[in-house]
Amino acid sequence: MSTSPESQALREHLVAMAGRFAANPDMGLEAMREMFDTLQHLQAEPTHVTYDEVTAGDRPALWARPLTASPDHVVLYTHAGGYIAHDMNTSRKLAGHLAKAAGANALIPDYRLAPEHPFPAAIEDAVSAYRHLLNAGYAPRHIAFAGESAGGNLAAATILRARELGLPLPAAYVGFSPWFDLLGELPSFDSGTDAFLVRPVSQLMAGMYLGEQDVQQPLANPRLADLNGFPPSYVTAGADESLVDAVTDFSDRAQAAQVDVTIEVAPGMQHAFQWMAGRAPEADQNITRVGDWLRIHLAS
Template identity: 50%
Template sequence: MPSKQSQTVKELYRGWTRAMIESREPDIDGWGDLTAEPRGVDYLETDAGGVPAMWAVPKGCAEDRVLLCLHGGGFMSGSMYTHRKLYAHLAKAAGVRALILEYRLAPGHLHPAQVDDATDAYAWLLGQGVGARHIAFAGDSAGGGLAITTMLRARERGLPLPAASMPLSPWVDMEVLGGSYESNRDKDAFFYREVVQALADLFLGTDGDPRDPLANPLHADLTGLPPVYIQAGGDETLVDDAHLLEEHARKAGMEVRLDVFPGQQHSFQMTAGRAPEADEAIRSLAAWVRPRLGL
């Protein structure tokens, strides 16, 4: 059974839906309140190669291992502030530092601004002396897609690839074709097909291509990318994005794991510290990534 905290996610997303229908920018001030404050973590804002970012540094962590974290929000909202606690929970569980990025947002900055910002920050991190095999990507929703496309952009630039990637409820299908938009329509609190299509249009712009591999990795060559661990909620309309990404990765010969959590909403990990399902998901991510970072 879903926890009471899962209802909190539904209430937030219903408010977002109303704002979208009324053509107003969603109010995200309380988004980070979904997540409990993890104890024993210090925060420090920085400039990551021209990209605003925030370090989350758990007490006693391995400082030469880093999670590069990419927030969700449909590419038009969210920030390092709304997501700092989520990724601090993950960093603390894994025993490493997290670098949480604040990439440029649509509609003021269209694709590929977001993947370029994430890749610039990754290149900066490598320049700080952190080895690629000691870095893992993590991202939720739109950031989950970026956790894949940033590796593709890094490969284009000749950068070494990270050790692993962890997309949470990834949004990857810019064509908005998944059957779960219909099968989960009455279960998902926010992500109706029409909403996701509107977000895709804002992200890509009038001349954008929804099949561009750097926007939609389902059309990319994933051969040679590092291991990926995907998580998704069983009640979200985007769950087919997770299944399609897993299938595409397997066909490319990647090591891939997908866990779908029954009864859970999109990006349910945001309730870390308040909901047992989110805490279980965080523990699973940490246990999976630690050996891939050499811990």
């Protein structure tokens, strides 16, 4: 199966990022954040979607509002960035594309970043955003959690923390290449086909996020959690990315816990290939499928 020129452009962009990192492995945090932020420019602006800034809990947040969205249906979308980079704006276009496909609005919380605010600050902020939705009258059965990369990890961890706190769980979970192997412990990290997320990069970000915390605890790595009662889930991975084994393992564990899971491993695709939303056919086709799936689960 051939890869579209647009998805190939994502790979080339990630190769360039890897080159910058290899040339300057001791780059400072601000330089690393600037490099990560270049990914936002790969996404195309979704049509017929508006945005407005609000406060959700005690943090800034951004609403992505498709003009055709059901007012009662919400995707709580947590952005990528290894917990150390990005903000609510960097994934707003991707969240907008997903929201439009799902016929829902999307709330993107601007959660605090490590290393200034390490684990579990991001989870606390995402839970606060969820409480904000519940307090505003949104029904849990009409709320889905979603995110890409670290945001996919965070969305799952937020569900687990909500369960610990006795909060009602959302209707569905979507993880685009969720970061479920922080230290690169599974074999797909040795495949050599991931253009950027190699083991040293993953370990560096994990160290800044977790510090001395145990990487195996479920809120840090939801793949290792008790998944009984976890909501219906749709997880994706690129076949060429380092996290494909972790995503497959999460799916297997969830199915063993009787969770309704859909998994999609996209041939020839890189990590979080949905970053090419609005440009690459592979990204758009996947987002359409996930959106259709979300429509079903948010309408029940």
